[in-house]
Amino acid sequence: MKKILISGFEPFGGSAINPTERLINDIKNESFADAEIRTVLLPVHYDECAELLLKEVRTFEPDAVIACGVAGGRTAVTPERIAINTKDVPPESVIADNRGARPQDEPIDPEGPDGLFATLPIRAMVNRMKEAGIPAAVSNTAGTYICNNTMYAVLNEIRKRQLPILAGFVHFPASTEMALEKPGLPTLSHDTMLRALKVIVRTTIDELTE
Amino acid sequence: MKKILISGFEPFGGSAINPTERLINDIKNESFADAEIRTVLLPVHYDECAELLLKEVRTFEPDAVIACGVAGGRTAVTPERIAINTKDVPPESVIADNRGARPQDEPIDPEGPDGLFATLPIRAMVNRMKEAGIPAAVSNTAGTYICNNTMYAVLNEIRKRQLPILAGFVHFPASTEMALEKPGLPTLSHDTMLRALKVIVRTTIDELTE
Amino acid sequence: MKKILISGFEPFGGSAINPTERLINDIKNESFADAEIRTVLLPVHYDECAELLLKEVRTFEPDAVIACGVAGGRTAVTPERIAINTKDVPPESVIADNRGARPQDEPIDPEGPDGLFATLPIRAMVNRMKEAGIPAAVSNTAGTYICNNTMYAVLNEIRKRQLPILAGFVHFPASTEMALEKPGLPTLSHDTMLRALKVIVRTTIDELTE
């Protein structure tokens, strides 16, 4: 029996919705052969996001961590290739974290490597999502905001403690109802994104049980 | 009993899919109180598209015509405000019609007015789609391709024959599976677009029966 | 000697810059064989914009009117094909006019036609701009804001009074310095746009003197 930890985020940036909150609520009700799923909702705050996820890693001892977040403007489900050792809210961005923090060009871990690759099977995830008719692509940047911070922190912890855990981050587009808040935003429906998350989980289980 | 004629298009421009083909197939199976629905699939050809639709107008004698087409790149369901008296495939466009025609800056009707407003209740449609959680906006251009041609032809015929028929055109975004053909394309799911079309039909029936 | 009236707009929508203001200042200093140029800066206000332009039409008695405005987000210089009989600031737009007016789906002239084509040589303008290495395309919508209002008003006045005046509207992209205000905005440089306006004026003079 493999254990999969899946995280989502609370809403941020003035939006009332974060589609990953609903996704983790719904994925809990799915059953996967040979796997136990645990989910956790993370706060949009530069330090606590990672702390809470790492606490779950320690207590649940998962075989894989799939952290999920929203990237408004994307059109496809995008597993991230790399997390980078940077916290930065660029001057041109209107979005601070949910406590107003706006770090600029700061390292997440002053002793950490510049970048850390996801260890989840991201190419297989993308291929299988496409086979299922779901728009998907590997992304080469998770940004420098909370999502990247969470991905870097969990990969860095696994690296430092040499844990046998696959980990990574998947960015989802805005959900269809979010275009009501922000006209013109590309979206995918919740149903499509839930199907995507199921493919992502199954691909991860297959990787673990091969 | 009001009669509503709904048209969609065959695929074009190298795509194997036209979401409006599936939409008109599915809307036929819906029942609307006080209304009879007829659907027609139009060819993507500058002359025949309108001829076939006008033939249906003559035989079915509808109270309203809702012509539907796809506008790749849009993110919302967009009832069109106006059709213009122009056939034009601009030099920078790669898309001819399905027989290779590429008219340039030609009038549809040399005697016709420059523009003709939709007579469907487009603002009410948009408001009610939004209330239903569907991304929607009034569009101010149907382009100069087959969709505009169809909209202009039906409005012009109604004008010339002074028929008591509401008419207009609704552009739908690409459907989610079309992003597999063209990565990066914004999409809406078929389910969301079918819900949109039902709202559009009901808004039209309400306008007719007020 | 042909007379050409060229209008631009004051800044609006929170921007400190309107590139057409600088364009009309600079075009005044250019000399064109066989033509006299007059320029006028219009206020961004639904009624006054057209009133001031029409006053100049009456006093200057031009052979052609080239109204210019900015369309943030466009990448090319775009002569407009048609003006429509609508004033509308859509609910999703953040931009009222400079006095806060937000008309919704109102006619400009309740007796006027739905649409009026530009009478300037828009296709020739586009072809000659491209030959000069300038990104250019015919646009099929001038929107429903002040720019469309101005274009409709001048074409409608010419139509009603049956004046022998060519008229139309050209939308310019944001200028390069405007991207500093709004990161991510596509832009063209002032130099490129001034070259474009010179081609537009010369194409118009050629059309008048053919």
Add this chain to the structure above:
Amino acid sequence: MKKILISGFEPFGGSAINPTERLINDIKNESFADAEIRTVLLPVHYDECAELLLKEVRTFEPDAVIACGVAGGRTAVTPERIAINTKDVPPESVIADNRGARPQDEPIDPEGPDGLFATLPIRAMVNRMKEAGIPAAVSNTAGTYICNNTMYAVLNEIRKRQLPILAGFVHFPASTEMALEKPGLPTLSHDTMLRALKVIVRTTIDELTE
């Protein structure tokens, strides 16, 4: 006297133009106090691009390497924050390298770190470009194509040989004339981009001489 090595690329992907070729030709004719400039034009080929640049590094022994490339679709001049250890032409991309190579998810250096930060003063470059009225932003991905390959190779070589050389990569938008090849592409003028490159060089010299 500081020595600055600046590279550009030959055209690729079906375009007849690479704006960085013209930029390096023009920057050669500029004189900078306290600095000697050398330029090199690189082939768009996964292995040779880096080999040629590294050869210049060995012979010229520069104090800083500023590699330049074009990123069609961007609207601003974007110094890159990080290079990643990946060669990947994604299935959805139409662009192979100029010899047809399409590596998929391969490491550049199987022994190399996942990511390597630029050591050029990228934030100062961006701030000073903005002060000069030039659209600029730090980018968090150089992609996985030749540009990233070049940036990674030079940073990795400097790291392995522990050389006292600042290095990094700057992506420029398409130049204005490229929109003629590909309508709708956002662009900056050559003049604006040459001004940007001068600011980039001066910021680098200042960093070296502080």
